[in-house]
Amino acid sequence: MTNQDEIAWVEAVQNGDTEAFEPLMELHVRRLRAFVALKAPIPSLIDEATHETFVYAYRNIAKFKAGTNFFAWLKAIASNILRAEIQRYARQDVQAERYMHEMETTESDSNETLLVSDDLEQLEVCVESLPPNTKKLLKLKYTLGHSSAEMAKILQRSRAWIRTALFRIREELKKCVEQKLAAQG
Template sequence: MATSPILDEMIRRVVGGDLEAFAEIIRVCQRPVRAWIVSRCPPGGDADDVAQQTFVAAFKRIDDYQIGTDFRAWLFTIARYQLMAECTRLKRMADYHSRYLPHALSQELDRRTEGVAESPTRLTHLRECLQSVESNAREILDLRYGKELPLAEIAERSNRSVAAIKKHLFVLRQKLHDCVEKKFAGEAV
């Protein structure tokens, strides 16, 4: 399928150095190219950036285009390769984060537990404070932090809303924190 004569004329003008002609090409082709990219772009991908890179690459390679052939097909081929590059970038980023995240978490855990290793009383106090919590509240704490269930599942199991579970967990954490702090304050006296 050949490009329209009007589009061919705009391309000739671009090759001749008329930048405004390329702006016209973008206006004509931007919507379908962007729609195609958006429909295929993975979550986390930047479809607008891919579309922009497509037009930049097309501008840089406009001399490679053979006038009289299907310009839109040529442009969509560039878009396809730009989208593949974006997917590769996202995979690299995900791979980096999958390797970096455990390391960062380990470092943060080490930082936060520096004093805990020297003072086992904090954990002892927490265990004592947990014993003073009602059994149904302890069960919710266990579901969230022991079994690591999502809030929605805990809410469903307890016939409460997610918001109610969030608030209940907040109150429980605050009570446990206060209890541990009081026990430490009692030791210091």
């Protein structure tokens, strides 16, 4: 897949070819789900927000300038969907809400920061830099979908070791992302 393919698909969708939207999604769905997961780490939300992002992108694809960064556009839509949900909720009948207060992005720097921060790229770099044994552990867990018991059997370790190791890997990845973001200023 080249950048030219992406441009061609975008233009095809803009010209009314709905089917061309599928390869466009295929190109970005994995990273977009990861991007949303970093903002809203609940399984059903990840899928719902990603779903809404693609539907919105399709319906507004005429506004997208082919040749510019399509994934950046998707991320902006996803961020806006998350932000809009928060603000809409905050405006509504507060009786239901109360604690959403903290989530008013206009008032909260940290939440705004969370929504716009681009930690996905940093996470990808951090994962790439992991040692082979750690990558193997992640592959067993996330790619092959093994349970901790299965992993313990494969790796000849205890379940406690597996669970603790996975916890620590995630902790290290978090620190790695934070350091890279801090280095960016």
